[in-house]
Amino acid sequence: MQLNQWGEESFIRYLSEQFAVSKPYVGIGDDAAVIPGEYGESLLVTTDALVEGVHFLKDHISPRDLGYKVVAVSVSDIAAMGGTPKQAFLTVALPKSIESKWLCEVSEGIKEAALQWQLLLLGGDTVGSKRDIFLNFTLLGTAKTEHVKYRKQAKPGDVIFVTGYLGDSSAGLKALQQKLSKTAEINHLILAHVRPQPHPEQGVWLGAHAQVHAMMDISDGLDCDLKRILRASQLGAVIETTQIPLSATLKDVSNINQWDPLEYAITGGEDYCLLLTVARDGYKDLQEAFQNTFGQPLFDIGYISSQTEHLLYLKDGLPIEMNYKHFDHFQ
Amino acid sequence: MQLNQWGEESFIRYLSEQFAVSKPYVGIGDDAAVIPGEYGESLLVTTDALVEGVHFLKDHISPRDLGYKVVAVSVSDIAAMGGTPKQAFLTVALPKSIESKWLCEVSEGIKEAALQWQLLLLGGDTVGSKRDIFLNFTLLGTAKTEHVKYRKQAKPGDVIFVTGYLGDSSAGLKALQQKLSKTAEINHLILAHVRPQPHPEQGVWLGAHAQVHAMMDISDGLDCDLKRILRASQLGAVIETTQIPLSATLKDVSNINQWDPLEYAITGGEDYCLLLTVARDGYKDLQEAFQNTFGQPLFDIGYISSQTEHLLYLKDGLPIEMNYKHFDHFQ
Numbered sequence: 001m002q003l004n005q006w007g008e009e010s011f012i013r014y015l016s017e018q019f020a021v022s023k024p025y026v027g028i029g030d031d032a033a034v035i036p037g038e039y040g041e042s043l044l045v046t047t048d049a050l051v052e053g054v055h056f057l058k059d060h061i062s063p064r065d066l067g068y069k070v071v072a073v074s075v076s077d078i079a080a081m082g083g084t085p086k087q088a089f090l091t092v093a094l095p096k097s098i099e100s101k102w103l104c105e106v107s108e109g110i111k112e113a114a115l116q117w118q119l120l121l122l123g124g125d126t127v128g129s130k131r132d133i134f135l136n137f138t139l140l141g142t143a144k145t146e147h148v149k150y151r152k153q154a155k156p157g158d159v160i161f162v163t164g165y166l167g168d169s170s171a172g173l174k175a176l177q178q179k180l181s182k183t184a185e186i187n188h189l190i191l192a193h194v195r196p197q198p199h200p201e202q203g204v205w206l207g208a209h210a211q212v213h214a215m216m217d218i219s220d221g222l223d224c225d226l227k228r229i230l231r232a233s234q235l236g237a238v239i240e241t242t243q244i245p246l247s248a249t250l251k252d253v254s255n256i257n258q259w260d261p262l263e264y265a266i267t268g269g270e271d272y273c274l275l276l277t278v279a280r281d282g283y284k285d286l287q288e289a290f291q292n293t294f295g296q297p298l299f300d301i302g303y304i305s306s307q308t309e310h311l312l313y314l315k316d317g318l319p320i321e322m323n324y325k326h327f328d329h330f331q
Numbered sequence: 332m333q334l335n336q337w338g339e340e341s342f343i344r345y346l347s348e349q350f351a352v353s354k355p356y357v358g359i360g361d362d363a364a365v366i367p368g369e370y371g372e373s374l375l376v377t378t379d380a381l382v383e384g385v386h387f388l389k390d391h392i393s394p395r396d397l398g399y400k401v402v403a404v405s406v407s408d409i410a411a412m413g414g415t416p417k418q419a420f421l422t423v424a425l426p427k428s429i430e431s432k433w434l435c436e437v438s439e440g441i442k443e444a445a446l447q448w449q450l451l452l453l454g455g456d457t458v459g460s461k462r463d464i465f466l467n468f469t470l471l472g473t474a475k476t477e478h479v480k481y482r483k484q485a486k487p488g489d490v491i492f493v494t495g496y497l498g499d500s501s502a503g504l505k506a507l508q509q510k511l512s513k514t515a516e517i518n519h520l521i522l523a524h525v526r527p528q529p530h531p532e533q534g535v536w537l538g539a540h541a542q543v544h545a546m547m548d549i550s551d552g553l554d555c556d557l558k559r560i561l562r563a564s565q566l567g568a569v570i571e572t573t574q575i576p577l578s579a580t581l582k583d584v585s586n587i588n589q590w591d592p593l594e595y596a597i598t599g600g601e602d603y604c605l606l607l608t609v610a611r612d613g614y615k616d617l618q619e620a621f622q623n624t625f626g627q628p629l630f631d632i633g634y635i636s637s638q639t640e641h642l643l644y645l646k647d648g649l650p651i652e653m654n655y656k657h658f659d660h661f662q
Contacts, residue, residue, distance in 0.1 A: 003434065004427035011434065012457055015421075018438050019445070019452040033453035035418055035471075043374070045454065047469055049422045053461035087366055090346075091380045091467050096335035103334065103342065107349050114350070121350040122364035123376065125467075126343055130384035132460065136422050136467040138378055140366075 029151065029232065031080035031216050036145050044141040044148070046077035052133040060176045063102045065194035066135070067109025073219065074139035075117050076198030076272040080217035081150075082207020083143035085200060088114065088121045091136040093129035106135075117200060147207035149215035149276070154233035158213055158277035158304040161287075163199050163206075164296070165247040166222055167261055168192035170268025171254070180257070188249045196272040202294060203274060211286060215276040221269035223324065227311060229277065236307035240314045241266075245299040266313075267324040277304050360482070360563065362411035362547050367476050375472040375479070377408035383464040391507045394433045396525035397466070398440025404550065405470035406448050407529030407603040411548035412481075413538020414474035416448055416531055421455035424465035437466075448531060478538035480546035480607070485564035489544055489608035489635040492618075494530050495627070496578040497553055498592055499523035501599025502585070511588070519580045527603040533625060534605060542610040542617060552600035554655065558642060560608065567638035571645045572597075576630040597644075598655040608635050 032046035078085040172193030175186045206212045254261040290298040313322045363377035409416040503524030506517045537543045585592040621629040644653045
């Protein structure tokens with residue numbers, strides 16, 4: 001059987017079983033691994049790969065943006081656990097024909113992101129590659145052990161939130177692929193794709209609130225990622241699609257290009273905002289405190305149900321079919 | 332300028348300057364990064380990549396050996412700093428046509444190595460790749476902060492040691508490339524190549540000895556790696572080539588095939604034993620204690636001189652030219 005028949009989820013499940021670990025470690029399956037230390041502090045570790053031809057095309061993203069992005073997506077993983085990102089390690093596998101100028105610009109982008117999030121790049125590996133470019137970024141972070149959030153902690157009745165607009169990034173990718181002319185609006189979407197802005201401060205803040213139960217970041221799309229929380233928590237969810245936050249830009253551009261903005265928001269991915277579930281009791285106070293702290297809303301989009309792994313989409317309260325196909329790296 | 336003109340060392344130097352960090356961190360340039368903790372213990376982090384067509388060929392190494400090897404080389408990096416390896420993270424980038432059986436066997440090899448060195452695999456990333464397979468292994472370890480060894484700590488007059496025979500691994504690779512018939516001796520060399528045995532216990536033991544100054548592992552060959560110690564320490568070295576430990580197998584096979592075993596030992600690489608420099612005072616006691624503890628010799632092969640970056644090879648006390656070419660990933 002080939003990998004495209006087996007599927008990414010099956011392969012990860014296989015690895016999880018092969019390398020099952022006992023408490024207090026939390027292994028494969030969350031956005032970062034958790035290594036509890038002795039003094040109430042946990043070490044968080046995440047690793048993310050970007051592969052040429054799969055995650056990026058050299059003519060769709062500048063080397064500087066690529067460097068920036070490989071850092072940003074890892075920062076998002078640490079944020080998703082409620083942690084603060086700290087030390088970083090970069091592996092690059094490079095064909096020998098690559099231009100040193102291109103490499104230096106990737107490095108500049110990494111440096112810019114490292115400064116923005118106050119990371120130290122402490123090492124890595126530089127190796128050859130026959131054809132394609134591979135980047136792998138490993139990021140360590142820390143969190144108070146009791147503040148770490150997992151996917152499996154959702155509770156029935158929890159309100160589901162996201163910390164930002166969904167769909168801009170994947171619409172930006174579409175604009176790049178279709179070579180749409182670069183109006184200000186299109187550039188805004190492309191920027192969301194090539195320079196994602198993760199939410200590490202929000203992650204730490206939410207981590208410190210006990211009424212926040214499950215948390216992760218949206219990297220593969222709301223539908224795909226919410227299902228991961230549901231699988232981990234053995235629960236279901238109801239999403240009111242009219243509540244899903246769409247940027248004015250995405251709505252405008254979708255209107256002009258006859259796109260369905262919800263498709264981008266639900267299946268697009270690479271939004272790198274946070275997806276979380278919160279105890280119903282006092283959730284409005286949390287929402288208000290979040291707005292006061294960050295000057296941005298915490299968007300409630302639905303709730304957790306007790307129907308195991310059942311994800312129901314509503315439109316104005318009525319069930320709708322959701323036939324969008326989501327992305328599998330190996331398909 | 333293309334990367335093959337620029338060279339791997341130049342690129343790494345560029346990155347080191349871009350991402351220079353201040354004490355107490357030690358960044359790019361040693362076998363692992365060192366993150367000092369508050370309680371006299373340091374966290375060590377190393378990351379190693381294996382790329383299809385560069386580091387391995389699918390028809391030269393079994394998937395099980397490949398999985399084993401990606402772990403072993405990382406264990407060697409932690410050993411080189413005087414640390415104990417602990418938690419691991421695996422990134423795999425895979426073309427969709429890959430057989431799930433092959434993957435499961437890679438995973439079995441990783442598991443076998445993880446058991447051997449008591450590691451926990453806690454996470455990673457599984458992504459697609461257009462063509463080649465890419466594995467990246469990140470390994471965390473710990474060491475007492477005062478026991479951590481660096482490349483820059485060699486002192487003039489230090490005796491230079493290695494902890495094992497050199498050249499078997501690269502001769503094994505040669506045997507694979509030349510499709511030599513698999514006698515017991517050839518199999519021994521191939522095993523050294525596909526199942527390297529790093530020296531983590533020796534690393535911790537040597538780390539605990541203050542008379543051990545500089546240390547690293549031999550991954551790119553004695554010549555290349557010793558030069559790294561010399562560059563970091565701003566010193567030179569004199570190596571007595573007749574003292575370089577060669578296995579009886581390598582000598583026999585070289586004899587039969589008219590190979591020069593010293594070429595493998597000096598430039599071959601992937602030996603994954605330790606290379607260290609030791610204060611001259613009492614070095615014989617250390618050698619004896621090492622032999623008593625591990626039942627294997629600590630081989631002295633030369634000494635550190637004060638001639639900056641000057642590496643002199645002797646044969647029976649007389650200088651010889653060394654014209655072997657060593658491996659650069661990007662050439």
